[in-house]
Amino acid sequence: MGAATRPMPLPLRLRRLIAPASFIAPAALAVILTMAVPMADAVLLSLQHWNGMAAPSWAGFSNYSNLMRDETFFRALWHTAYFTVCTVILQTILPLLIASLLNSGIRGSTVFRTLYFMPVIISLAISGLLWAMLFEPNFGAVNGFLRAVGLGRFAPLWLAGAGTVMPSVIIVSVWQSLGFYLVIFFAALQSVPSELYEAAQLDGANPWSRFLHVTVPTIWPVILIVIVLNTINGIKVFDQIWVMTAGGPNYASATLGTYLYTIAFGAMGASNSRLGYATAIAIVILVLSIVVSMVQIRLGRRRDLDSQIEL
């Protein structure tokens, strides 16, 4: 009893730390062990030559300087940029427009949202496997449809063609994620006060200019979040491409994610798997996604909306 009432300033301050520290410590330990330590390890590994078996040797920045001379790396970088730019544009604009249609006071919007959401719960791997069957050039359903409507002459090779493989991969991504971003936009649209639309209508604004001048500015913080999410997902894209093409044909759909995987695990068991080199690509992915999303947040942040963005 006496111990509890004795004035002890410093131990008391420490004692006030005991509760929050013991609440946070287990979670912090988990994040340190399975995120921070591997991340630090990755940085070190990117500075080493290692085949995963013999002792690793220091490489300095040679993995990075070798990347600068690697043509396939630049192709993968280009495909990653291509994929990211297209998905950011399509996976922001399409869901936003469709969400606006659903929010225009039509009946059955819940039914539509539920239907659109179905592909979202399907994994990227399974979506990819499913679309690989649909895209099969000879007897796949997509070309079957083209032939049935008389467009058989244009039936492309889809995933098997070097020129069509990236657009095909992008179609799958848009198909899979539409419902997800649509539901995010729909929730945001419902928070737009209807007086804003009524006022715009009184001023004679048509639906399109109401969309551009009322909807877009009002929900801009959410649009920015969707752009950033799409960007991060685009830069690290792997699952659907790996199951559909493994980066082929002949690296025509190789992204940074699939290229590093090919280097690290494509030659599993073989002594030439270059883990340090692959990790250097992973670090490029990390730096790209941080830098690009930071720039987007900087550019996208408007002073008058600052208070609404909590990122």
Next chain:
Amino acid sequence: MTVSPTILSRRSLRGAVAKAAWPVIFTRTLVYLILVVIVVVEAFPLMWMIITSVKDSHEVFNTLLPTEIKWQNFPRVWFAMNFPVHLGNSFYVTSLSVALVVALATPAAYAFARYRFPGRELVFYAFIGAMMIPPQAILIPMFQFLKSLHMLNSLTGLALSYVGGGVAFAVFLMRTFFLSLPGELGDSARIDGCNDFQVFWHIYLPLARPGMATVVIIQSLYTWNEFMFSNTLITSPDKKTVQSAVFQAVGQYGTDYTALCSGLIIALVPVVLIYLALQRQFINGLTAGALKG
């Protein structure tokens, strides 16, 4: 006689409404048409998958609909692709990682929301920073780390590899949830003699159930659907999770589309069932992460 002006005005009003209604009806029809076309585009692959799964294997490319529904594709694939084992593996990995994430993240999120202590912001931003790390960056170190612990090809090791990222995200999400709960509840419980842990356990934890449900949904779907880690950290066929097992099956079954489609459907059934049962929470849960971010 006094009624007639009313009827007259009503009639002219109806005429005016009908005149104005035509463009409205036209745009409404157009909107519905667009929405239905998108439903067709979104649903077609799924319908095709379901129809193909019950076709006879020589009908796949010739007919639109099966002449006879062949349910036997499912039991055939169920055993041939060894689904009982793979579903069990996925179930084990998912429940273990979800349980760990919820158990670790809930008290941490509570502390970030309810305590003021030096370095709070810094530690919290470290958690947020961990969310930014792309999975590829830690894949190779994780592979070597588990290998050195002799936990490569171990389902427990795979489940553990998901915990850090899951915890970071869950702390972020749950903190917002705890912030929305009134602080007075804890203060009055403390006056009644509860210590810090009792306040958390008896007062706030029961109230945090909806937040925990959100974390459970997000983490379950993420873990169940995860492909890259499960395909890399697990090497022996009988330990594969559902995702990498169906990927392996493609090489084996090639163009036996009826078998592949039945396999994909079996792989999808667990998430679809949860989705149908918890539709609203599911959609809210998944979008909460994005909206609160």
